[in-house]
Amino acid sequence: MTTASTNATSTEAAAGDAASTGAVADPAAAVATPFATPEPRTPAGGIDERVRAALSLRSRPARPSALSACVTFGWRALLRIKHVPEQLFDVTAFPIMMTLMFSYLFGGALAGSTDEYIQFFLPGILVATVIMITMYTGVGLNTDITKGVFDRIRSLPVWRPAALVGMMLGDAVRYTVAAVLVICLGLAIGFRPDGGVVGVVLGVLLLLLFAFSLAWVWNILGLVMRTPNAVMGASMMVLFPLTFGSNIYVDPETMPGWLQAAVDVNPISHLVTAVRGLMHDTVTAGQLGWVFLWCAILVAVFAPITMRLYARR
Amino acid sequence: MSDNRLAIEVAGLVKTFGKTRAVDGVDLAVPAGGVYGVLGPNGAGKTTTIRILATLLAPDAGTVRVLGHDVVREADAIRARVSLTGQFASLDEDITGTENMILLARLLGFSRSGARERATELLTAFDLTEAAGRQVKTYSGGMRRRLDIAASIVVSPDLLFLDEPTTGLDPRSRNQVWDIVRALVAGGTTVLLTTQYLDEADQLADRIAVIEHGRVIAEGTSGELKARVGGGAVHVRLRDAERRPEAARLLTAVLGVPVELASDPVSLAATVSDAELVARGLTELTRSGFEITEFALGQPSLDEVFLALTGHHADADGGPGGRSEAAGAGLPAASATTKEPVA
Numbered sequence: 087m088t089t090a091s092t093n094a095t096s097t098e099a100a101a102g103d104a105a106s107t108g109a110v111a112d113p114a115a116a117v118a119t120p121f122a123t124p125e126p127r128t129p130a131g132g133i134d135e136r137v138r139a140a141l142s143l144r145s146r147p148a149r150p151s152a153l154s155a156c157v158t159f160g161w162r163a164l165l166r167i168k169h170v171p172e173q174l175f176d177v178t179a180f181p182i183m184m185t186l187m188f189s190y191l192f193g194g195a196l197a198g199s200t201d202e203y204i205q206f207f208l209p210g211i212l213v214a215t216v217i218m219i220t221m222y223t224g225v226g227l228n229t230d231i232t233k234g235v236f237d238r239i240r241s242l243p244v245w246r247p248a249a250l251v252g253m254m255l256g257d258a259v260r261y262t263v264a265a266v267l268v269i270c271l272g273l274a275i276g277f278r279p280d281g282g283v284v285g286v287v288l289g290v291l292l293l294l295l296f297a298f299s300l301a302w303v304w305n306i307l308g309l310v311m312r313t314p315n316a317v318m319g320a321s322m323m324v325l326f327p328l329t330f331g332s333n334i335y336v337d338p339e340t341m342p343g344w345l346q347a348a349v350d351v352n353p354i355s356h357l358v359t360a361v362r363g364l365m366h367d368t369v370t371a372g373q374l375g376w377v378f379l380w381c382a383i384l385v386a387v388f389a390p391i392t393m394r395l396y397a398r399r
Numbered sequence: 400m401s402d403n404r405l406a407i408e409v410a411g412l413v414k415t416f417g418k419t420r421a422v423d424g425v426d427l428a429v430p431a432g433g434v435y436g437v438l439g440p441n442g443a444g445k446t447t448t449i450r451i452l453a454t455l456l457a458p459d460a461g462t463v464r465v466l467g468h469d470v471v472r473e474a475d476a477i478r479a480r481v482s483l484t485g486q487f488a489s490l491d492e493d494i495t496g497t498e499n500m501i502l503l504a505r506l507l508g509f510s511r512s513g514a515r516e517r518a519t520e521l522l523t524a525f526d527l528t529e530a531a532g533r534q535v536k537t538y539s540g541g542m543r544r545r546l547d548i549a550a551s552i553v554v555s556p557d558l559l560f561l562d563e564p565t566t567g568l569d570p571r572s573r574n575q576v577w578d579i580v581r582a583l584v585a586g587g588t589t590v591l592l593t594t595q596y597l598d599e600a601d602q603l604a605d606r607i608a609v610i611e612h613g614r615v616i617a618e619g620t621s622g623e624l625k626a627r628v629g630g631g632a633v634h635v636r637l638r639d640a641e642r643r644p645e646a647a648r649l650l651t652a653v654l655g656v657p658v659e660l661a662s663d664p665v666s667l668a669a670t671v672s673d674a675e676l677v678a679r680g681l682t683e684l685t686r687s688g689f690e691i692t693e694f695a696l697g698q699p700s701l702d703e704v705f706l707a708l709t710g711h712h713a714d715a716d717g718g719p720g721g722r723s724e725a726a727g728a729g730l731p732a733a734s735a736t737t738k739e740p741v742a
């Protein structure tokens with residue numbers, strides 16, 4: 087539909103765009119245009135005709151289902167990973183560093199030997215790394231909001247939570263990458279789970295479920311705070327006490343009584359206990375029940391608040 | 400869509416952010432069909448207004464009906480029939496043009512193959528085929544704008560909001576955007592666009608609302624506004640800066656209006672509507688031995704419009720002090736110009 091010559095001019099225009107943007111921002115340039123005399127037009131290749139033809143579609147297809155919208159937004163998250171793979175740095179470098187550092191630095195001191203410690207510690211550090219990187223959900227949301235694309239997304243007639251849920255599904259991929267890395271690294275340095283493959287997979291799934299539920303908290307920070315750095319700072323303030331004040335690194339029996347009491351009600355402790363149980367095949371229904379309860383509470387409380395803030399923003 | 404219904408009805412719209420009244424009692428009646436221009440400097444409340452109309456912000460007070468639906472209670476019904484092209488590219492810059500278009504098409508209910516087809520069709524129509532596979536952040540300003548508008552018409556909307564569609568574009572890209580807007584209108588879409596440029600509003604809009612400090616200070620067709628403003632502006636540059644006061648006196652005498660002395664030491668400007676008078680003024684200048692290096696007869700700048708409508712310069716930041724003549728932070732021309740009535 088376009089002739090060879092118009093193709094050539096449009097390429098030139100594209101190059102010209104970039105080169106001359108600075109110069110034309112000058113309002114004086116606009117003023118200098120002769121009054122009532124339109125500038126000489128280079129043949130635009132009939133863009134108006136083609137646009138008119140492309141406009142013919144006025145009937146709207148049926149609104150996508152909530153699930154389809156979520157999946158589409160999840161696809162967007164994956165595309166972003168594909169184009170900006172650097173963003174996987176935090177889910178790869180951080181878990182490797184944490185696992186190696188704690189196993190070898192503290193393993194001997196805490197459990198007699200690295201080999202023994204890793205059996206206790208690996209499910210814990212798995213939880214810690216994935217929970218730590220959930221905060222990037224809020225950071226990512228905050229970054230997204232500052233860009234224009236968010237306005238377009240919010241002005242679409244789709245199920246409102248889809249954009250957020252889709253983003254979180256994309257994040258689940260990142261969590262999985264981190265989890266697989268930590269487990270592979272653990273297996274390489276002596277982790278031998280009694281629960282076998284099934285136990286490990288179930289443990290990871292439980293962790294992903296909890297991470298998804300917890301991410302709603304960071305969504306709120308992402309919507310309320312002004313900058314991604316502020317979101318990161320605030321998330322750290324919550325995450326550090328939450329992960330260290332748990333049974334991830336050490337057996338709480340060595341702690342003072344008041345701290346033990348705090349550690350016992352920490353949802354992270356419940357999660358670690360259940361993940362350990364699944365991986366070592368010692369899990370009880372009660373342990374799982376606690377985790378499901380926490381997930382339900384997190385989503386029931388924080389998802390509605392998030393959606394309220396999202397609608398107002 | 401060429402009936403007499405109103406596409407947008409706004410009455411007493413107010414939106415405050417902290418202590419700032421970004422929108423302070425705006426009334427608008429936008430007819431269906433055609434282009435409606437909202438003209439104003441930075442910070443006048445244009446973007447806030449458009450965001451409320453597009454259901455992205457909730458109003459604090461006032462009633463807003465878009466395509467017959469209440470903007471608060473029936474936001475979803477509005478979202479199904481309008482599109483927004485924001486001031487900054489409303490696209491995901493990290494993914495490609497094609498991916499952006501497919502994403503939107505899928506979210507609007509297209510099937511997988513349907514979305515791909517529609518994406519190709521629109522990218523071709525907007526001259527973006529070659530760039531389709533590149534990340535949007537590599538696009539030039541003009542390409543970004545075209546993609547942005549293409550993204551807004553994946554399903555042709557009944558009403559399209561364009562927030563400063565040509566700010567920062569070179570003249571050629573601007574003309575392309577104007578062509579696209581005209582095509583959209585011919586296709587039956589109502590367009591509401593905001594702009595800082597009078598010539599843009601003049602070229603495109605059927606009706607124009609001039610907005611400042613969150614209020615509409617003038618409304619009408621381009622012809623009606625021009626009748627109030629005085630039509631055109633003449634800009635003259637001399638070779639010799641020292642002779643400017645002398646030239647200003649001469650020009651004032653011929654044109655019968657005050658001449659503005661801009662910060663550019665060789666520049667003179669005046670608002671006039673009579674081209675013949677301008678010709679006579681230029682002749683007089685040349686005859687008296689002034690060397691003219693450049694002259695232009697053009698649309699009055701936004702600042703000159705504001706001067707004519709309100710008696711003060713366009714002012715971006717608002718606030719009580721902002722209404723004085725000298726305070727004009729928004730437009731380069733505004734802050735630099737001093738009005739000097741010459742005897």
